[in-house]
Amino acid sequence: MMARRVVTNPDSRLLASIQVPGDKSLSHRALIFAAISEGDSLITGLGSGEDVRRTIEAIRALGVLVDGPEIRSPGSSNWTEPSAPIDCGNSGTTMRLLAGVLSTSEVQATLVGDKSLSARPMNRLVAPLEALGGRITPSSGGTAPISVGGATDVQGTSFAIDIASAQIRSAFELAALAAPISSVIDSPPGFRDHTERWLIAAGLGEWSTATAFRVDPGTLAPARYDVPGDPSSAAYLWAVAAIHRGSEVLTPNISLNPGRLGFLQVLEEMGTEVEALVTGSIGGDPVGDVKVTGRTLRAVDVGGDLVASTLDELPLLAVVATFAEGITTVSNAEELRAKESDRIASTTAMIQALDGAIEPATDGFQVVGTGFLGGGEVDSLGDHRIAMAAAVAGLRADGPVEIVGAECAAVSWPAFYDTLEEMW
Ligand code: S3P
Helix, strand or coil: CCCEECCCCCCCCEEEEECCCCHHHHHHHHHHHHHEEEEEEECCCCCHHHHHHHHHHHHHHCCCCCEEEEEEEEEEHHHHCCCEECCCCCCCHHHHHHHHHHCCCCCEEEEEECHHHHHCCCCHHHHHHHCCCCEECCCCCCCCCCCEEECCCCCCCCCCCCCCHHHHHHHHHHHCCCCCCCEEEECCCCCCHHHHHHHHCCCCCHHHHCCCCEEECCCCCCCCCCCEHHHHHHHHHHHHHHHCCCCEEEEEECCCCCHHHHHHHHHHCCEEEEEEEEEEEEEEEEEEEEEECCCCCEEEECCCHHHHCCCCHHHHHHHHHHHHEEEEEEECCCCHHCCCHHHHHHHHHHHEEHCCCCEEEEEEEECCCCCCCCCCEECCCCHHHHHHHHHHHHHCCCCEEECHHHHHHHHCCCCCHHHHHHHH
């Protein structure tokens, strides 16, 4: 059923400290690393959303026991063949990382997804994984369902991809652990390098250049992961502070991987006060506290290498840009069209539904900082990042914003709307 949610402007300043749910990217990786290793791992702080639940169910289907934070795996060489297709739901990371690790395994599986995931490009995995001798066959449109696994002739290789995609890099790197010799993956910069940092911490790889990573085959030991908060979720709270001048939001214990911080960098460039303090690390990946204070905003240009580290937050940037003086331009971001929705179209529709001024382009969009959004109805199109950006808009709009299909926020943050209401 399509749930509706109405968000209204509280007309006050926000002063809040909020621990956001566990990082989605790190949760998927922690679960998959634990599933590959033989023995008992312990993962605390896992993301609470539907996407992470899909990865939990997926590794269960391979014979891994998951009981709260305790994970017991027979190791990837002893996985059981799943008796039914593995349903990755809406989760691109579940599907792409699993496709990688399964492609060079003996286990054969079929990966399926919901309507949105079934329309997203999976053919981009084929060439890199086949170069390793992995087996992967998407459907004729290059999409899910995907058949993976049953590999007999895995080999080491070097491969360069032409998009800065952490999902494809990670799929390759996980697949390459099963090769008889080392392999190298390269791509343009800007990607989140969680997998690389964790492989280095496990003694299974090294950087060859700033972007090329060498994976050394070997076994992963069971591990303990304390997953920090998700910066892509915290971003909605930072945006609320940014568009309410004088507001302050503190988000403690967040993943501070440089590939995740593009949006903070952009907010700072727009005039927002940002303080990020590294307090620790998880597998060589920095973790810390972020405080954002709203100040007068000016427009910004986002393009080039900054796009990859800002990508998931670009619909939200369109909302913030409405309240910045000048014209904000996002370019080189055609990858937005391959997300949970075509995010150039859905971001444009969202801003226009609220009487904002946005022009779509083939590789991004332009937003005029009119300083105004009106009330209205926004269709999430089943995309959590659109629903959540629209909710942030509602907290500053002149009238109520009604989000149609609001329930999809549960993909990354089930308690999102309640948190927005309770934090004032
Ligand atoms: C992710 C990588 C990014 C990001 C996605 C999560 C990951 O996708 O947009 O939400 O956890 O590796 P791409 O790798 O396709 O850029």
